Amino acid sequence: MLKSQLHLYRQGEGVSGSQAGPVWRFHLRFMRGFEAFRESYRAALTWALARRSGVAVVFALFCIGSGILATQLGQDFFPQVDGGQLRLHVRAPAGTRLETTEELFARVEDKIREIIPPSKLDTILDNIGLPVLPINMAYTDSATIGSGDGEILISLKRERKRGETWEYARRLRQELPSAFPEMTFFFRSADMVSQILNFGIPAPINIQVLGPNQEANYRIARAIERRLRRAPGAVDVRLHQVLDAPELRINVDRTRAGQMGLTQRDVANSLLVSLSSSGQVSPNYWVHPRTGVSYLIAVQTPEYRITSLDAIRNTPLASAKAGPPQLLSNLAAAERMTTPMAIGHYNVQPVLDVYAGVQDRDLGSIAKEVDRIVAEFRGKLPRGSQIQVRGQIETMRESFRGLTGGLVLAIALVYLLMAVNFQSWLDPFLILMALPGAFSGIIWSLYVTQTTINVPSLMGAIMSIGVATANSILLVTFANQRRAEGLTPVEAALSAAATRLRPVLMTAGAMILGMLPMSLGLGEGGEQNAPIGRAVIGGLLAATIATLFFVPVAYSFFKEKVRPRPPEEDAEMLQ
Template sequence: PVAFMKGIVGKFFYQFGITVTFAVLVSLLVSFTLDPMLSSRWADPDMEGRGRRNLLFRWLERFNREFDRVAERYRRIIGWSLDHRKTVLFTGLGSFVAALFLAPYLGSSFMPTYDRAEFQVNFSAAPDAGLEESRGRMEQILGVLHDLQGVELTYGTIGAGETGTVREGSVYVKLKDRKDRRDTQEELEARARGSLSRIAGIIPSIIMADSMHGQKPINLNLRGDDLEVLQTYSERLKKMMAQIPGVVDVSSSLDQEKPELRLKVDRARAVHVGLSTAQVVSTLGPLVGGKVVTTYEDHDGDAYDVRVRLTEANRQDPTRIERLTLLSRGSDGKRVLVPVADVARMQLDISPAKIERLDLRRQVVLSGNTAGGVALGDAIEAIREGAATLGLPPGYGVSFSGEAEDMAETFRYIFEALALAVVFIYLILAAQFESFIDPLAIMLSLPLSLVGVVAVLYFTGDTLNIMSLIGLIMLMGLVTKNAILLVDYSKVLRADGLDRRSALIEAGRTRLRPIVMTTLAMIFGMLPLALALGPGAEMRAPMARAVIGGLVTSTMLTLVVVPVVYTLLDDFAQVLTRRLGFGKGH
């Protein structure tokens, strides 16, 4: 299921799922072929008792004696748990319920936040800013960034990309390695944010350097038809977002308004002199905006448009535009020239610098960052609750896009994969045990593993994200192993004539060693990843921490709770058999 997930998360973990699947298949082949052969060929003199035993063997022999004493104590624990089934059952259920209550406090995010040693500063200058003004703002920003202790290099661009304009720019900031600087990336970003806010004439924002969308993680889309209504409610939403703790760099696509000269045609007078609005536009458009009349090709073969329009002095002066004449025909059919001022008037107004649309409807985009350790999911939930109190008029609504949308989509696909993995596990166990009831006792270890996952993520300060959820899916296949060893051997002993209680106690005593061995092997294998050693290792650490926490609690609870649940389900199966009238052969 992990390998064939849809969406962005499927692209992330396709190789991961395929690699794990084939590695397990090869491991199965080796355990059936190579391991038995090597065990028959490699003789251990210490185990056979020949010669003088070395120090390592004596230490292992002492360890085995201690482990056998632990196994004997565990035999008594199983006996006690089988005599107090209600107590054990309610203890396991209480642990699971406590994990469910603790889970909302974890927070959620798309990817783990960690010190990447890099970030990006985006800025927008005034709507009428030219290249020189933007360059000046860029130099001010670079001066602020270079004053930060820990910045290694910066790289700034203005108007980059297909949709970039000369009033927009970005600065890539590379920090020194974590060991070479005193402050964390989050502290440096907060310091830069405070200094950049004091630069006049720009709207700055700090985003992740390798962001897939190249924008802030929080993007709230307010949609509707009337631009004035959108502007009114966007201001309320912006004020509400800025008051939420941990939400910073709040901005709106309507923030920067620009002066606009509007030409309003008096249609009655225009018709009277034989003109239409389209004729006015077709005449003044090329004069003011320009018209491409030909192309020029240089010696390198690059082609450039040649645009003809009025000089800048004539374009910038409204009175000169009003004196322009329009060609019309009088009632007698003769051509006449009509001044623009006779059929239209100029009006100075304010308009948004940018108007966006989504699904053919106008929208205002309000964006923001998270800071202070606030999880993206918590910030989005707070914004959603605040937006619900505004009372938007009919026909207007809000939605999230960008990283918030990716997170919601990713969680949906991961939980679908999780449900599919559980179904596959049940079907395989039902086929192997030839029973639809026995696998239920084994699968009880799945919810018991959630106790450790939630507890470890909570105490390490991690969130529910792609990595921790992938670790949760891995647990689905790992934690059932312990219960399989226990239940399978107890069924073998019962088939040999032991009663159910004795079979469970003996199975627990015998299978304790392989259960502890495999669990410790997985825990110590994940430990370097969980400790987040090395730069960038924090990104993968939540996966290992989720696996370790789930293995610890699942193993501890499985060794006690699973035998109890197995007896309860066995009693239920016997009652069901008697009521349905099945014979013993069934």
């Protein structure tokens, strides 16, 4: 009775005049079109089942070719996001005074405004030098190491094209060093996502040379820096530690100072008070009686009075003991030398850091260049030294290993669970036959859209594999039921595929349509999630074709010599 009513529903018979509206007419037209499509699919599958060997060879060649194509895909930890912000670090020659640095930054700003038109530029903010009070050192940037260092934060307007931020960064990298050859320029991560992915390191790539032999390690670090600069795609390559800053060293004659009733500490305190104020030696605060606000009171020699080395030599020295004050020139000699501006340690050992960024190339390709460079210089290290690579390269490889291992374990677990459910080792194998097609579709979708392999695309691969497996389960389960009714493997595969065509297409189509807006990467930060949608769409398109054609072919081939399960045994298993 239900079957006859369903037949009338499909044919549109018995429809009253009130029901024969535009929606019903559209439904009938759609049903006739889908039935015609189903018959065409049945004919195509019949042709494929008659040529199983050829279909298997074509499918195998497609998967092998896709695997070869996968070697052409780049690798990134996460996609870059165009947040409309640039973080330009500017480094003047070591020892540059703060006032001179400010003048240089003003000239650099004028050059930036020439490169970025006013219609695109929103704001420019400068952060120059280091804070005076030691407590603020915890909040400063690790890349700023002196009064000649600073950052220029550039914010672009929303009315810009996608990718225009990176184009401006490319132009600034080319033109600023030519206009200011005495200064060093490099970009740092401006968006929060990239800063988090760097895990506190000021660049995506960090090559560390560790060991006690600082002189030999410095030569190797400089050689690595020069070698990495020649690598295509590596930008902003620099050695973080500056070891040649000018220094004025005061050598105190302790014997003579002792004769005058002074100690080394007295001389150092007097110089600090004169040059850096008493706030460095003995901070003194005054509390406003009405507001309760504390103010630092400091005593310091005016800077305009210290204009030469002789002015420093004439600094008076005070002693806690009674005695006449002495001049610095009577007790000490001044000597010009060089000193490091920044000293780094990693696991207690002294370290030299070579930082680099990436432009117009994927991180995986740069990582291979870094591996070759590190292997080249490892044999030249002095005893007790070592080279270590940190940054996004290390994190990316660990994440890829974890996701790949998890994916393999997930497939194995799903296979074992299905083997228990189907009471068969063959049926789960046939169900997983669609997965090579899913992987191939993912590779082709990433290649066509010029998307690299990254964590979001791997997440999309896992999602598409789950849906592809569910569709294959639907087809193989119904084919087993048809075989239990007495059909041959070929007939059962053909009947199951034609009957389950609608739910398979509905499941895959709903997922594809749902992922389409995400794959376009629309909106602010859309580049971050676009690989998920692209991987899901490509994987489901290829997996659906594999489910509808290759899985029935494989089923009919492997089930030829397998005894069909009795109907009551199959029904008991399904319960």
